[in-house]
Amino acid sequence: MTSALPPALRGDLQLIADMIQPNTRVLDVGCGDGTLLAHLVRHKQVNGRGIEISTAGVNACVSAGLSVIQGNAETDLFDYPDAAFDYVVLSQTLQAVHQPKVILQQLLRIGRRAVVSLPNFAHWRLRWYLLVRGRMPKTKVLDHEWYDTPNIHLCSIQDFVILCRDLGIVIERSVCLDRKGTRYRIGRSMTVANLLGEQAVFLLRR
Amino acid sequence: MMTPRNGGGSPAVEWTLTLPGQRVHLGTQRPLTLDCGVALSDFPVAYQMYGRMNPSRSNVILVCHALTGDQFVAETHPITGKPGWWAALVGSGLPLDTDRYCILCINVLGGCMGSAGPSEINPDTGEPWGLGFPVITIADMVRAQAMVLDHLGIEQLFAVIGGSMGGMQVLEWASLYPHRVFAAVPIAATAQHSAQNIAFHEVGRQAIMADPDWCGGDYWRYDKNPHRGLAVARMAAHITYLSEHKLTEKFGRQLQERSAVTYGFDADFQVESYLRYQGISFVERFDANSYLYITRAMDYFDMAARHGGVLANAFVDTRVRFCVISFTSDWLYPTVESRRIVKALNAVAADVSFAEIASNNGHDAFLLEEPEFRRVLSGFLDAAAAHRGLPPVRGS
Known part of the structure; x- marks a missing residue:
């Protein structure tokens, strides 16, 4: 394969890629057109697999030589054996599944680690939008109308951290991105991250 | 060789x-x-x-x-x-x-x-x-x-x-x-x-075995060939290889070289004529007993x-x-x-x-x-x- 310059990844995808060690087994759940997976295979030499719900996405991936299956995260994760992967990636999808808790547990059953990215519903702009306009917030990251959004389980960074604690999941790393794509570590000052982070990426283990 | x-x-x-x-x-x-x-x-x-x-x-x-x-x-x-x-x-x-x-x-x-x-x-x-x-x-x-x-x-x-x-x-x-x-x-x-799948294959096999020219599988001995049975088997199977959409698109209810139905059992419809052709052209290249054996293997x-x-x-x-x-x-x-x-x-x-x-x-x-x-x-x-x-x- 010849590629002069590594193509620029979307901010949150680059964050995810940075959390993944080279030469590992990676499953990208909801891999879309395979942008992240192709990046990981090419630049981190991972043994990469993907699941994607859209036929167009799957066919693009397989045509590009990626090992991707057409499937649904909500039903197909159960097929995989325990600890089949070093990392299972779930990017901007947890808020759109019916059972986020079950899916999260599945990620950490089939993967030794999980990398999860999600939009933060407690971002100040969303709070402001709701407070001032009195309508369901819409932003660049969350750009659907309330009646046709696939995002049925939105949460805040703080909500997600609490869920992990309740499930006994260890958060090894957590980073949030503000509107300009600047990274912030989510440390003790959860309140600040929860206010300023537009999206967050977590590296999790059991 | x-x-x-x-x-x-x-x-x-x-x-x-x-x-x-x-x-x-x-x-x-x-x-x-x-x-x-x-x-x-x-x-x-x-x-x-x-x-x-x-x-x-x-x-x-x-x-x-x-x-x-x-x-x-x-x-x-x-x-x-x-x-x-x-x-x-x-x-x-x-x-x-x-x-x-x-x-x-x-x-x-x-x-x-x-x-x-x-x-x-x-x-x-x-x-x-x-x-x-x-x-x-x-x-x-x-x-x-x-x-x-x-x-x-x-x-x-x-x-x-x-x-x-x-x-x-x-x-x-x-x-x-x-x-x-x-x-x-x-x-x-x-x-x-x-x-x-098995059911369709059984229809095909029965069609072959019901042909008197099959001779209990020994047709070669009598210089015969159960081509009618094999053709029917092929016709039935051929339907399973297509989709209803494709059949409708290709033939619909169009008549075969005639302007009205003939009130008989000739191939009035194009789809009939097509299937008959599929059956007939198949028998010239395929052995009836082979058809039995291979369909069995699949079943x-x-x-x-x-x-x-x-x-x-x-x-x-x-x-x-x-x-x-x-x-x-x-x-x-x-x-x-x-x-x-x-x-x-x-x-x-x-x-x-x-x-x-x-x-x-x-x-x-x-x-x-x-x-x-x-x-x-x-x-x-x-x-x-x-x-x-x-x-x-x-x-x-």
């Missing part, structure tokens, strides 16, 4: 005298023990090759043919004069690129294009086997193919690819000889013949049953790279069957790709010009070839 043999009224026996390609006699030193328990020794297997083997013989793709296919994948068929059944995909610059890969296709055991089957001569009697030929299975076909690889000195196939019954052989290859397969592409296939196919009822057990620790492909309008081996295979492969964390191709062509889509199918297949093969260390075609 063809060895002349004596006798018999079955056309298949005469055809094989002049067929192009190669033929090898296997089981001369060690017989092949079939699933039914019979040991088959000194039996012929016919095959055809396109492209050249590289010095390490690591660029061979085995194409497994379907029920009524044969080894003439990419050349004008020696009997029908029609283009090879996969000429759209196999050739220079095509997804199965003969400039890069060596394409091997072997006539299945039980077939009638030069491999041992009911129309071939039983060496013990000097007469065609007829119904004396042992009942074979998909696994038997694959074991015989493995013997051809031994004969050709091919340690590992770069890929095994096949649609329909060919896909069943692909699955069996990956299960029986995982170390001899680098990549496997089962297309429009299933890991288990369903009740509906017996149930990979999970041999592995404690768990399909995944057939692929434990597999290192084969899989690409499973199905077509939306295929109701013979629908996508749900491919999904079952994918589920089993996921259960053993196999390296698997799975694509469902949108097509109105029904089961036959795998034989036709389907651009999306072609892209997926090419992409998968290119990536697999890179992993296998096969150099790209020069100048591309």
